Amino acid sequence: MGKQLQVQSHTKHNPLLPGTLEMLVLRILAEGPMHGYGIAQSISDLSGHVLGVTEGSLYPALSRLLKQGWAAAEWGVSENKRRARFYSLTAAGRKQLGIERESFGRVIGAIARIMQAPNGRHSAKS
Numbered sequence: 001m002g003k004q005l006q007v008q009s010h011t012k013h014n015p016l017l018p019g020t021l022e023m024l025v026l027r028i029l030a031e032g033p034m035h036g037y038g039i040a041q042s043i044s045d046l047s048g049h050v051l052g053v054t055e056g057s058l059y060p061a062l063s064r065l066l067k068q069g070w071a072a073a074e075w076g077v078s079e080n081k082r083r084a085r086f087y088s089l090t091a092a093g094r095k096q097l098g099i100e101r102e103s104f105g106r107v108i109g110a111i112a113r114i115m116q117a118p119n120g121r122h123s124a125k126s
Contacts, residue, residue: 021053021061022070023100026093029071035084036062062087070096 028034028042039062040053065071070093078084089097 019100020104021057022065023097023104024051025058025061025065025087026070026089026097026100029087029089030094030097033086033088035076035078035086037078037084039087065093068096069093 024043025039028039028046031042034042036055036058040055040058044052062071062073065087066073070090071087072090073085073087076084076086
């Protein structure tokens, strides 16, 4: 399995759920076209510097999004006058982002219910 988005910590990096990086990249691209470094910076900035992504994780994720047709790319010039590949969200990517948001919301809700459940209070159904 490929590298994943990492949670920044003073002691170690912990991988997040598979697919999380792609979902976050789709969300960032919903704001408009952006180059890879800008995407990584946006993820870090918007997460309060809790989440970080390396080039070794980001570019394979972008490649997967391109193959799925959820993102498009074209060459342009960055703010510092360097040639850069700019990624944008496609209509299919916007639709996928909606699906990912809904699915992620269900997973987060389920985790929250488990974490907030009183100790010793569970029902196992067979």
